Amino acid sequence: MAPLSWRHHTLLQALLSRGPLPECDFHALFSAISGGKNPATHRQLFNDTLLKINKELSYLQFELRACINQYDGTVYYGVVNNIADEESKLGSKYSVPQIAFYKGLLEAIVHEAGNDGSITNIEALNTRIENQVVIADGSQDSQSRLPTSITNFSLSQKEKTLNELIQDRWLSYTSTGKIGLGIRSFLDLRSWFRSNDIPSCEVCNEAGIKALSCSNEGCNVRIHEYCLKKKFSQRKASRACRGCGTEWPRLEGEVDGVEDVNEPGEDQAPSANLPPRTRRRGVKSEPVEENERTDPSATMPRRSLRSNKAEAVKVAQEAPPTGPSQSTRSSKRRKN
Incomplete structure (x- = not known):
């Protein structure tokens, strides 16, 4: 196996000297050492880099790992002792x-x-x-x-x-x-x-240190709040507890069915490596925005174009002439 490059060493040195880094900082560091390549759009390169680092660290019983701070839902990366x-x-x-x-x-x-x-x-x-x-x-x-x-x-x-x-x-x-x-x-x-x-979270299978419990006192199912929000953001997600069937209460600020249909399925655990939902929406909207730039009328209904044209003609007919008024021209002739 080829030795680690200076890019791998830079990532490791940053984590060892600064301690665990939030995902945004770690991604910014990766982008800086890889020529501006964003981990969200170069996912395979990002995963291959971490895999190579971990293969080398495994001999020392260390690992570069991501986890979520259960108190605020922030993803962190750090080097850990196994x-x-x-x-x-x-x-x-x-x-x-x-x-x-x-x-x-x-x-x-x-x-x-x-x-x-x-x-x-x-x-x-x-x-x-x-x-x-x-x-x-x-x-x-x-x-x-x-x-x-x-x-x-x-x-x-x-x-x-x-x-x-x-x-x-x-x-x-x-x-x-x-x-x-x-x-x-x-x-x-x-x-x-x-x-x-x-007890583990029912969705991501990580320890439920800071988590919500099923409202049924006889049920010991726990789910992190951020996992619960992601689970119920899907249009067809069932709110029934898997342990006892009791319906999970609605969370503060939760909105029904507004999330992208491309969200992970109900049974899929949230991943710390998935790009934010807003980023995926931006990618989806690019073709539409490109069409609008090349042909603005392409996104406008045909009926709307005809009605707009007719209205413009009507306004032009009713508007006063843009040149001098009739009375102004008459007064000029008298003066002459």
Whole structure:
């Protein structure tokens, strides 16, 4: 296999130095290094580039991956570690009690916060870390055997660690001011979510950390809000829950049947690599716009042309002459 080119290295270096990038920034970077080729219109080239990078990274158990921030629906790209445990994700920057604190916050957010996927700042600082420590013999430490770094982990140390985790994007502040998972957690912990039986979204099959639940209390189906909007934007999409048949409630701002008929089918999961709907509409309208430029009358009904012509003739007949009036010409003759 040919070695990675400078273009591949540039993409990797940008992600490693800046961290996960929003899709728009990553696409702009790809366009800049590929001579202005937009990933939306050069999809095969874009996919081939990522595939080549991932084949090289697989030897190191790393991967260039895309995921969606479940709190705002933004797609991100980043380089992730494919080893599943949280300790390897956080690396050597964090101490043992800090890693234990993160694990406690992670469990509180995905298990105890419900479908909201967030906890308050007070709840975060009150998270206990004693039961997150496992000693060499494989058993959890009792209170008497805990190391002093764990037992003496103070409130101020928790607050400092919380700020660092947010700054490093392992955690984040949500739009409501609560503590939620950061984009690096969504990118790196995909396998951890699955191994810990976190309910998946019915549409995209990703962990439903921030998701909506079926209104039937006995049904555990979850769907991300952005997946739900995309699913119901299709003209013939059924609103019945696949788990129990209960109808999903209408979302705020949802409009019936205005989306493009070329949207993915009801059973197709949304892809982070699909171009925006507005971009597809622009592509569809190009032939029409071209016809209008070459022959404006081509898009105008024949009856409309005849009626417009007749109306123009009528107006011209009723309008006064454009030259001097009769009285003006008479007065000129008298003066002469």
